[in-house]
Amino acid sequence: MSKKVVLILSCITLLFSCKKDDGSWxxxxxxxxxxxxxxxxxxxxxxxxxxxxxxxxxxxxxxxxxxxxxxxxxxxxxxxxxxxxxxxxxxxxxxxxxxxxxxxxxxxxxxxxxxxxxxxxxxxxxxxxxxxxxxxxxxxxxxxxxxxxxxxxxxxxxxxxxxKKDNYKQTRGFRFTVTNKPGTWVPTPPAYLDAVEPHWTKIRSFTMDSSAQFRPIPPSKFDLTKGSEYYQEVMDCYNTVKNLTDEQRAICNFWDCNPFKMNITGHAMFATKKVSPGGHWMGIVSQVSRNQKADIYTTARAYLLTSVAVFDGFISCWTEKYRTVRIRPETIINAAIDKDWQPVLQTPPFPEYTSGHSVISGAASVSLSSVLGDNVAFADSTEIPYGLPVRKFTSFTQAADEASISRLYGGIHFRPALNNGLVQGRAIGNWIVGKIKTN
The missing domain is CATH 1.20.144.10 (Phosphatidic acid phosphatase type 2/haloperoxidase)
Known part of the structure; x- marks a missing residue:
């Protein structure tokens, strides 16, 4: 190859390598x-x-x-x-x-x-x-x-x-001591697992002044006397599950979000895994931000405020759970009402009051509404990978309400844990929206 040809090829290569970036990418x-x-x-x-x-x-x-x-x-x-x-x-x-x-x-x-x-x-x-x-x-x-x-x-x-400074490492390895006092939580079927994260109250929150800042009103006094407030709550749960409609059953299954469900068939036992409650709400952020054609900044803001609301919501909720240590419906109904009664959903391994789904859904719905808007209709396909159909909602508030009531339909919470949990969660969401400035 002549020196002239080599020189021409070198110039062409240099020309392309030095081509100015036009920013089209x-x-x-x-x-x-x-x-x-x-x-x-x-x-x-x-x-x-x-x-x-x-x-x-x-x-x-x-x-x-x-x-x-x-x-x-x-x-x-x-x-x-x-x-x-x-x-x-x-x-x-x-x-x-x-x-x-x-x-x-x-x-x-x-x-x-x-x-x-x-x-x-x-x-x-x-x-x-x-x-x-x-x-x-x-x-x-x-x-x-x-x-x-x-x-x-x-x-x-x-x-x-x-x-690394949020106390997560320091709370690993501790177990909860079951007292067997009347009305207090004990492990539930079928796996009788230890209580989950009994020291989560010690985790540093992102926004709250303390883990007890949004303490809900106390649960009803444990009293199985017929006609008492607590007895009525027990019977409300018992009868709701016994008379579920197809729509109520669909709701409780859609919002199950059980990360580790134990399945028992005869002598065989196996686990199935699903998205967590927080993961479900992060999925909602993805779907709605995509539908709205939100840019990268709005999408990131929505992820941030929703995830922080869920995180601080869990701290607040878990603080109350391990303060009151309330018994689950399955335990008390089997012991005092009907030994053969079973909830639709598998009872998760931690105390009953307040409802985690209610708290974090209430908090997430408020935070998410502050970014993507109120009364945003959307179709939620989060549960399709688990064989469940799309559900449609008129707003994040409606979705939170449904997530909350699903726990009564599933037989794993009493109604006050849901209602008071929503109040607790929405207070946290409003606190975050008022305190944290993203723009």
Whole structure:
């Protein structure tokens, strides 16, 4: 090959390599669908690892915080949670004179936290390969890609450091002591599992002044005298389950959200796994933000406020559960009313009052409404992977109401735990919306 030809080819190569980036890749790379797919993948890992509902909420909230903080430098309308969340003092900042794709950094930060806080790393391998390949297919320059990945990892490291001071590690390994006092919780069939997360009240919340800040009114006095308030609540649950309509049964199954259901057939026992209550609400965020064509910033805000509402809601609810330690319907009905009665849903392994679904759904619905709007009609397909059909709602409030009453239909809560739990949760949601400023 002549020197002249070599020189021409070199010039052509140099011309293409120095082609100015026209930024045409930015719109495609800013697509919030990357973040939504990542949220779903973290949910799949949570389901695989069978995390308890409060622990699942911790994973979602830190992942959502990381994604949100990675976007703050890109949008002057977003306010950092530094100084707003309890104990959150600093977060990594982008380096000057470097170009970033902040949407990519946010997705990377969410995924990194999810991987760090879950166990089954192999479930991420194929997903992650395709995720980064899809980003590169937008035409993002290699340097911008690498800068964004590094920034996302640095933000995630900041959030992981923050998470290490929330007392989670210090509450591992402790068991709850059953007292067998009248009216108090004892393990329930079929697995008779130990009580879940009895020390969750010690976990640092993101926004509350204390875990007891939103303490509900006390439950009814334990009194099985016919005609007493408590006896009427017991019979309300008993008769509701005995006379369920098909629609009520569909409602209780749709909102089951049992991460670990034990199935017993003869001498065989096996478990089935589902999305957690918090995971269900994160799924709602994904669906509605997609329907509204929300941008990456609005989607990240919705994930953040919803996950934090669920997280703080669990702290408040679990504080009350282990303060009152109330007996479950299955236990008291079998002992005092009908030994053959069974709930429709499997009774979860923790005390009855207040209802976790009610508290976190009430909190999530308020927080989510503050971002995506009131009276937003949507079709919820979260439970399709578990063989359940889509359910339609006129608002997040209606969805929360239905999630709450589902626990009575399922026979695992008395009505006051639902009503008072919704009040408790909505108070938490209103507190978060009034206290935390995202824009």
């Amino acid at each position: 930015k719109k495609a790379a800013d697509n919030p669908e990357f973040l939504r797919k990542t949220q779903l993948q973290v949910t799949e890992s949570i389901i695989h690892d069978i995390f308890a509902p409060p622990v699942s909420s911790r994973i979602y909230s830190y992942a959502s915080l990381a994604a949100y903080e990675a976007l703050v430098p890109a949008n002057k309308g977003l306010k950092s949670m530094v100084g707003q969340f309890n104990g959150f003092e600093k977060v990594y900042k982008p380096e000057p004179n470097k170009e970033y794709c902040y949407a990519l950094a946010a997705t990377r930060a969410f995924l990194t936290i999810g991987k760090n806080l879950t166990f089954a790393q192999d479930v991420y391998v194929d997903f992650e390969k395709k995720l980064w390949a899809d980003y590169k297919a937008t035409g993002i320059p290699e340097e911008v890609f690498e800068n964004s990945i590094a920034f996302g990892d640095s933000v995630a490291a900041s959030i992981m450091n923050y998470s």
